[in-house]
Amino acid sequence: xxxxxxxxxxxxxxxxxxxxxxxxxxxxxxxxxxxxxxxxxxxxxxxxxxxxxxxxxxxxxxxxxxxxxxxxxxxxxxxxxxxxxxxxxxxxxxxxxxxxxxxxxxxxxxxxxxxxxxxx
Numbered sequence: 001x002x003x004x005x006x007x008x009x010x011x012x013x014x015x016x017x018x019x020x021x022x023x024x025x026x027x028x029x030x031x032x033x034x035x036x037x038x039x040x041x042x043x044x045x046x047x048x049x050x051x052x053x054x055x056x057x058x059x060x061x062x063x064x065x066x067x068x069x070x071x072x073x074x075x076x077x078x079x080x081x082x083x084x085x086x087x088x089x090x091x092x093x094x095x096x097x098x099x100x101x102x103x104x105x106x107x108x109x110x111x112x113x114x115x116x117x118x119x120x
Contacts, residue, residue, distance in 0.1 A: 040119060042095040044087045044102075047114040048079050056111055061087060064101050089120060 044065075046057070054076050061072035065087050079085035090098065095117045106113040 039091045041089050042092050042117050042119055043089050044095050044098055045084050045116045045118055046075070046079050046087055047084045047116070048082075049112055049114060052106070052111040052113045054080075056106075056109060057113070060102050060105060060113075064098055064105075087115075092117070 054073075057076050057079075058069065058072045061067045061075060062069060067075065067087070075085050075087065088095075088098070099115050099117050102113065102115045106115075
Protein backbone atom coordinates (compact mmCIF):
# COMPACT_ATOMS: atom_id res chain seq x y z
CA UNK A 1 0.00 0.00 0.00
CA UNK A 2 1.37 3.45 -0.93
CA UNK A 3 0.91 6.45 1.33
CA UNK A 4 0.67 9.80 -0.40
CA UNK A 5 1.91 12.85 1.48
CA UNK A 6 -0.05 15.99 1.05
CA UNK A 7 2.65 18.52 2.00
CA UNK A 8 6.25 18.98 3.09
CA UNK A 9 7.49 16.99 6.01
CA UNK A 10 7.75 18.83 9.27
CA UNK A 11 9.38 17.73 12.48
CA UNK A 12 6.09 16.51 13.83
CA UNK A 13 5.57 14.22 10.86
CA UNK A 14 9.14 12.75 10.97
CA UNK A 15 10.07 11.79 14.56
CA UNK A 16 13.58 10.62 13.58
CA UNK A 17 14.59 14.13 12.61
CA UNK A 18 16.79 15.94 15.14
CA UNK A 19 15.82 19.40 16.29
CA UNK A 20 18.47 22.12 16.69
CA UNK A 21 19.57 22.51 20.27
CA UNK A 22 19.51 25.96 21.80
CA UNK A 23 22.23 26.55 24.36
CA UNK A 24 21.49 29.74 26.22
CA UNK A 25 24.92 29.73 27.94
CA UNK A 26 26.69 30.31 24.62
CA UNK A 27 26.61 33.81 23.28
CA UNK A 28 28.48 35.14 20.28
CA UNK A 29 29.79 38.08 22.28
CA UNK A 30 31.14 35.90 25.08
CA UNK A 31 33.25 33.45 23.09
CA UNK A 32 36.93 33.04 23.91
CA UNK A 33 39.17 34.61 21.33
CA UNK A 34 42.13 32.50 20.28
CA UNK A 35 45.18 34.54 19.46
CA UNK A 36 47.69 33.12 17.03
CA UNK A 37 51.19 32.70 18.39
CA UNK A 38 54.30 33.50 16.44
CA UNK A 39 56.12 30.38 15.25
CA UNK A 40 59.43 29.54 16.85
CA UNK A 41 62.43 30.60 14.82
CA UNK A 42 65.41 28.46 13.81
CA UNK A 43 68.85 29.41 12.50
CA UNK A 44 70.87 27.72 9.78
CA UNK A 45 74.50 27.34 10.84
CA UNK A 46 77.36 26.68 8.44
CA UNK A 47 80.42 24.99 9.97
CA UNK A 48 84.00 25.35 8.80
CA UNK A 49 85.83 22.52 7.07
CA UNK A 50 89.10 22.37 5.17
CA UNK A 51 87.74 20.59 2.10
CA UNK A 52 84.75 22.51 0.75
CA UNK A 53 85.84 25.27 -1.67
CA UNK A 54 84.85 28.86 -0.94
CA UNK A 55 83.41 29.21 -4.45
CA UNK A 56 80.95 26.40 -3.78
CA UNK A 57 79.84 27.87 -0.45
CA UNK A 58 79.42 31.27 -2.10
CA UNK A 59 77.30 29.67 -4.83
CA UNK A 60 75.09 27.96 -2.23
CA UNK A 61 74.63 31.16 -0.22
CA UNK A 62 73.72 33.15 -3.32
CA UNK A 63 71.32 30.62 -4.87
CA UNK A 64 69.54 29.09 -1.86
CA UNK A 65 69.70 31.92 0.67
CA UNK A 66 69.60 34.82 -1.85
CA UNK A 67 72.51 36.56 -0.15
CA UNK A 68 74.49 39.10 -2.17
CA UNK A 69 78.03 38.23 -3.25
CA UNK A 70 79.70 40.60 -0.79
CA UNK A 71 77.58 39.37 2.13
CA UNK A 72 78.25 35.76 1.13
CA UNK A 73 82.00 36.37 1.09
CA UNK A 74 81.82 38.12 4.47
CA UNK A 75 79.92 35.15 5.91
CA UNK A 76 82.43 32.70 4.43
CA UNK A 77 85.32 34.58 6.03
CA UNK A 78 83.48 34.68 9.37
CA UNK A 79 82.90 30.92 9.17
CA UNK A 80 86.55 30.38 8.30
CA UNK A 81 87.84 32.46 11.21
CA UNK A 82 85.25 31.69 13.91
CA UNK A 83 84.43 28.09 12.98
CA UNK A 84 80.75 28.66 12.26
CA UNK A 85 78.36 31.29 10.95
CA UNK A 86 74.63 31.91 10.66
CA UNK A 87 73.21 31.98 7.14
CA UNK A 88 69.66 32.94 8.12
CA UNK A 89 66.75 32.72 10.54
CA UNK A 90 63.56 30.98 9.44
CA UNK A 91 60.60 29.00 10.69
CA UNK A 92 61.38 25.31 11.20
CA UNK A 93 59.88 24.04 7.95
CA UNK A 94 61.67 26.63 5.82
CA UNK A 95 64.98 26.10 7.65
CA UNK A 96 64.70 22.35 7.25
CA UNK A 97 63.96 22.70 3.52
CA UNK A 98 66.94 25.01 2.97
CA UNK A 99 69.22 22.63 4.89
CA UNK A 100 68.02 19.75 2.72
CA UNK A 101 68.69 21.74 -0.46
CA UNK A 102 72.21 22.67 0.67
CA UNK A 103 73.09 19.13 1.69
CA UNK A 104 71.67 17.72 -1.55
CA UNK A 105 73.78 20.03 -3.69
CA UNK A 106 76.85 19.31 -1.54
CA UNK A 107 76.30 15.56 -1.92
CA UNK A 108 76.00 15.83 -5.70
CA UNK A 109 79.19 17.90 -5.85
CA UNK A 110 80.87 15.54 -3.33
CA UNK A 111 81.68 18.20 -0.73
CA UNK A 112 81.58 17.41 3.02
CA UNK A 113 79.73 20.62 3.88
CA UNK A 114 78.16 20.62 7.36
CA UNK A 115 74.98 22.64 7.83
CA UNK A 116 72.80 22.40 10.93
CA UNK A 117 69.41 23.79 11.95
CA UNK A 118 69.34 25.09 15.54
CA UNK A 119 66.61 26.74 17.62
CA UNK A 120 67.10 30.43 18.36
